[in-house]
Amino acid sequence: xxxxxxxxxxxxxxxxxxxxxxxxxxxxxxxxxxxxxxxxxxxxxxxxxxxxxxxxxxxxxxxxxxxxxxxxxxxxxxxxxxxxxxxxxxxxxxxxxxxxxxxxxxxxxxxxxxxxxxxxxxxxxxxxxxxxxxxxxxxxxxxxxxxxxxxxxxxxxxxxxxxxxxxxxxxxxxxxxxxxxxxxxxxxxxxxxxxxxxxxxxxxxxxxxxxxxxxxxxxxxxxxxxxxxxxxxxxxxxxxxxxxxxxxxxxxxxxxxxxxxxxxxxxxxxxxxxxxxxxxxxxxxxx
Amino acid sequence: xxxxxxxxxxxxxxxxxxxxxxxxxxxxxxxxxxxxxxxxxxxxxxxxxxxxxxxxxxxxxxxxxxxxxxxxxxxxxxxxxxxxxxxxxxxxxxxxxxxxxxxxxxxxxxxxxxxxxxxxxxxxxxxxxxxxxxxxxxxxxxxxxxxxxxxxxxxxxxx
Numbered sequence: 001x002x003x004x005x006x007x008x009x010x011x012x013x014x015x016x017x018x019x020x021x022x023x024x025x026x027x028x029x030x031x032x033x034x035x036x037x038x039x040x041x042x043x044x045x046x047x048x049x050x051x052x053x054x055x056x057x058x059x060x061x062x063x064x065x066x067x068x069x070x071x072x073x074x075x076x077x078x079x080x081x082x083x084x085x086x087x088x089x090x091x092x093x094x095x096x097x098x099x100x101x102x103x104x105x106x107x108x109x110x111x112x113x114x115x116x117x118x119x120x121x122x123x124x125x126x127x128x129x130x131x132x133x134x135x136x137x138x139x140x141x142x143x144x145x146x147x148x149x150x151x152x153x154x155x156x157x158x159x160x161x162x163x164x165x166x167x168x169x170x171x172x173x174x175x176x177x178x179x180x181x182x183x184x185x186x187x188x189x190x191x192x193x194x195x196x197x198x199x200x201x202x203x204x205x206x207x208x209x210x211x212x213x214x215x216x217x218x219x220x221x222x223x224x225x226x227x228x229x230x231x232x233x234x235x236x237x238x239x240x241x242x243x244x245x246x247x248x249x250x251x252x253x254x255x256x257x258x259x260x261x262x263x264x265x266x267x268x269x270x271x272x273x274x275x276x277x278x279x280x281x282x283x284x285x286x287x
Numbered sequence: 288x289x290x291x292x293x294x295x296x297x298x299x300x301x302x303x304x305x306x307x308x309x310x311x312x313x314x315x316x317x318x319x320x321x322x323x324x325x326x327x328x329x330x331x332x333x334x335x336x337x338x339x340x341x342x343x344x345x346x347x348x349x350x351x352x353x354x355x356x357x358x359x360x361x362x363x364x365x366x367x368x369x370x371x372x373x374x375x376x377x378x379x380x381x382x383x384x385x386x387x388x389x390x391x392x393x394x395x396x397x398x399x400x401x402x403x404x405x406x407x408x409x410x411x412x413x414x415x416x417x418x419x420x421x422x423x424x425x426x427x428x429x430x431x432x433x434x435x436x437x438x439x440x441x442x443x444x445x446x
């Protein structure tokens with residue numbers, strides 16, 4: 001018999017206490033689309049802390065400061081939020097790319113981040129948008145930049161008892177927008193071979209005044225690529241600047257060869273995606 | 288180890304059950320409550336055979352814990368149509384021969400109903416993308432999509 005204990009606290013404080021004091025393996029349950037698959041066939045004692053009864057985990061608030069995204073908000077709910085889509089269309093698109101309609105009903109941006117897969121779709125989009133992760137633990141609260149959150153394949157910076165309580169997306173400068181693109185060999189229901197999230201800020205004359213470029217599925221973690229952003233900043237996003245950004249992204253990537261694609265292929269494709277995502281983000285920023 | 292006592296609403300009826308905290312909603316529906324219309328295909332959220340709605344949202348019941356059903360409203364294929372009067376979607380699946388072995392059919396009926404409630408007039412592309420999480424290894428999907436679009440047209444006419 002599997003001795004699994006399920007708790008559904010209604011406060012962050014209670015959730016942290018449960019996670020910190022558990023004598024057995026403790027897992028946070030948001031949408032469960034990764035966790036329940038990982039639990040199949042496992043017979044170890046386990047504590048499951050369902051965080052969906054905590055109001056702030058399931059709320060997304062837009063203010064002058066930006067968006068405070070509850071980590072457990074289901075993708076289906078995020079995709080229906082036109083107010084968030086207006087500010088971060090690329091992030092919402094990335095969340096919408098995860099799984100099927102059924103998976104969308106449960107999966108969340110916080111879950112995608114905490115599962116820490118190299119191919120997670122939302123992580124490059126979060127990095128492009130300067131997201132900050134608010135983490136509550138037994139020793140109090142700390143904030144980590146999203147590009148420092150994931151530390152390896154299915155590994156992240158959180159320690160025992162800690163809970164991701166909020167994803168803060170700062171309000172972008174005027175004439176800023178984002179885009180996320182991934183490549184998959186099918187049209188739907190697949191995992192990224194390569195992905196790119198780009199945020200672009202345009203000046204009044206159409207010059208790119210600021211940029212963030214992040215790439216996914218081409219290294220053990222999603223990567224922020226400052227060299228690619230530098231190639232775009234100061235340009236009018238002409239072909240030469242876009243190609244320089246693509247080359248920088250290809251150079252920064254450290255992919256592996258597996259059944260989804262080879263090293264050479266992924267290095268090339270991630271550059272193409274950066275170029276295309278930068279163009280889309282710029283169109284949106286100017287519009 | 289103690290079982291959890293759960294009270295939930297399934298297809299409009301209040302139901303109670305006891306389950307282990309690690310039991311999925313799928314196994315509770317089938318094994319504890321005898322609602323075997325919901326099928327297990329892959330058990331990992333890839334095939335959609337176990338599709339149900341939880342508080343109005345389409346999900347895979349293999350990726351939901353039974354204990355999460357506490358206080359929720361669950362909709363399964365048993366709540367769609369009745370043995371003497373099929374739902375329009377069920378009737379259209381029959382008319383278009385949109386099934387062969389039938390394992391995927393309950394999930395497709397539940398998903399199609401959710402699709403048409405959200406979007407009563409889907410394009411073929413919209414229907415195909417929405418139903419991309421419901422795998423069928425027999426039909427090649429064409430007859431399913433015809434049945435879905437015909438259901439949409441009939442339901443719009445009836446509204």
